[in-house]
Amino acid sequence: MQVLGLGTGSNTIKGKVRNFFSGRNSFVSSYKMGHRVKDIREKLGEIAAAKAQFNLAERSVEWHGMHMERETHSFVHAPDVIGRESEKEEIVVQLFKDTHTGPGDEENVSVISINGLGGLGKTTLAKLVYNDNRVVTNFELRIRVCVSDDFDSKRLLSEIVTAATSQKCGDESIEQMQMKLRRALTGKKLLLVLDDVWDKGPMGITVKKWIDLKSLLNVAACGSKIIVTTRNESVALLMGYAHMHLLKVLPLSDCMTIFVKVAFARREEQNHPNLMKIGEDIVKKCGGVPLALYTLGGLLYSNKDERYWSHVRDSDIWNLEQGSDGILPGLKLSYDALPVYLKPCFAFCSLFPKDYIFRSSELIPLWMAQGFVQSSKGYQELEDIGLEYIRKLCSRYFFQIEEDNFLFVRFRIHDLVHDLAISTARLEYSSLNFRPGEYSTVIRHVSISQKELSKDKEEDPKFLLPFEKLRTILIPDLNSEYLPTEVGANNQSFLKRCISMFNYLRLLDLSNLTLKVLPSSIGNLSHLRYLDLSYNQRIKKLPDSICKLQHLQTLLLINCGKIKELPENMGNLISLRYLALTINQHHLPKVIGRLTSLRTLYITACKYLLSFGEGVRTLPNLRTFVIVNCQNMKSLSCNMTALENLAIYNCSVLDLTRLGEGIRGLQSFWIVGSKLEELPHWLQECKHSENVAFGILYLSRVTPGVVRKPHFSPTNKD
DSSP states (O other), rough: OOOOBBBBOOOSHHHHBBBOOOOOOOOOOOOOHHHHEEEEEEEHHHHHHHHHHHHHOOOOOOOOOOOOOOOSSSOOOOOSSSSSEEEEEEHHHHHSSSOSSSSTTTOOOEEEEEEEOOTHHHHHHHHHTTTTTHHHHHOOOEEEEEEOOOOOHHHHHHHHHHHHSOOOTTTTTTHHHHHHHHHHHOOEEEEEEEEEEETTTSSSSOHHHHHHHHHHTTTTTTTTTEEEEEEOOHHHHHOSSEEEEOOOOOOOHHHHHHHHHHSSSSTTTGGOOOHHHHHHHHHHHHTTTTHHHHHHHHTTTTTHHHHHHHHHHTTTTGSSSOOOOOOOOOHHHHHHSGGGOOOOOOHHGGGGGTTTOOOHHHHHHHHHTTTTOOSTTTTTTTTHHHHHHHHHHHHHTSEEEEEESSHHHHHHOOOOHHHHHHHHTTEEEEETTTTSSSTTTTOEEEEEEEEEEEEEESOOOOOGTTOOOOOEEEOOOOOSSSOOOOTTTTTTHHHHHHHHHHOOOOOOEEESOSSOOOGGGGOOOOOEEEEEEOOOOOOOOOOOOOOOOOOOOEEEETOOTTTTOOGGGGGGGGHHHHHHOOSSSSBOOOGGGOOOOOEEEEEOOOOOOOOOOOSSOOOOOEEEEEEEEEEEEEBBHHHHHTTTEEEEEEEETTTTTTTTGGOOOOOOEESSSOOOOOOOOHHHHHOOOOOOOOOOOTTSSTTTTTTTOBBBBSSSSO
């Protein structure tokens, strides 16, 4: 998967363009009509929940969008965390304890382990400690790394070095990164949080991996600490902890506080004494696990029918013990109650590795390619509907918000929720975390790691062979700048076999595969809707046959720097909504102007680009336009009447005075690292228009390393 993004503190193209959501927020034109739609939606939710109970047949589903009804935050706000204050204090005290045993003790770094069951809030507690003012003041360096079940030493080293030096490691060797880390840590008091460490299987932590890493960290100043969160006591023992904190389940009083806060609007519980009694029974069944309380509270928030609450309380699912899959009964209940249209969207997330950082603008085009995003009304944009799907899953606490600025959402999925996604997707999905025990002909979606592709130089990964009707081949990275150097040895033949074997593909991710040629047979994939060729820097041209892909919605050509021209007949791509490219020309190809369905256009790292050219000034449906790192681009003029979001990053000589002749409907304008002494007159007109919801403006004189940068990404690579 390829990311177009703008990452904080990043100096690379991959790190600069990130997370910018391509859609606008939908508003109900009439207040009364909005309430009627809400009532209808709630009734449909009840019907969908009852379907599973009574084994009703599914005939048709019509979706009506809504806005998320509660505000979310991208950080852990201490007053919002219930029942963990005393435990936070205990760990803070341990951070300032001298763990040296005597003059012969040469360990400058000691380990504090937070142990507990999944869903108890180990990560939340670690974040509370990490952000405590006393901790911020007393530790010169604070670094937090998510480890998960893949203790990849090189990846972790790269992330730690990047955090310590504020510089990306790129393709540096392990020895080079080790030297940088020693220089950065020597004599400084360090707090390192290693979140979610596992010891299962060959990918987990081992004694050797830990000794190698800790020896590098031991150059830090005396009193440095490492906080580890883990479900397994064996991990704490392996790492030689100085203190182990066993995180307990929450008491009933704190559980009720959480449940009431999530399941009711402010003080609404006072009007529902009967629901409170039922709710207490439900809370007791959650066993003191906060994650279960949040998901069930989100489920019950929009439904105050006593019969429904009683149904949740009395469900047979509670009689199931948490099995080897680690899935809580409360999570299964919440999943069963999801609207039908959200279930395949949620299952699709199982293709990504655990602790993956999702972006709404990455995920929505993938859902669209599968037909999961549907509009029941002609005026609704698919991108807007997809964003509301994500907000709905956030409101049910299936997704954990990292950042939400109302234009885009960045989020993670808790490990237990990820396990739930895998369990619901087993019939049709073969993912990084789950391969079917026996080859199944019903598998439709497959994700492959870069390492899996590099293992076998002669054949495709064997688990692909029986899946004749495959719809998805996805190669997600691990949210890291590091990619294995051995990748790419046999990727050209892998691509040819994919095209010849899998005629039903809708989504094909070929990013970072060092391909030399895109074969003309690509035109045979008549069902293809999503194609990612980004970071294949050897490709010089696209075959004319690509113009046969009339269902193609998304085409990503980021950092394909040797491409000079696009095929003349690309105007035949009548369904293309999403185009991201790097082009080696002075002007953009005229053919882009014929892509009348285009909603999002990203131009990045075009070092020779001077201007748009004559053919690309009018794109009637373009809503989001992003220009990144086009250092020689001098002028920009267009007449894109539908444009709503404009972002310009690191285009230092660009003159914006002529840009807005045909732009009057901007909702957001972002500019970083470009010269802008004052607002152009057209931008001032947009800002003061009563009909325009003007967004956030970043001026060029703001230091990029200080401001909270905008994020742009059609997909998810750093």
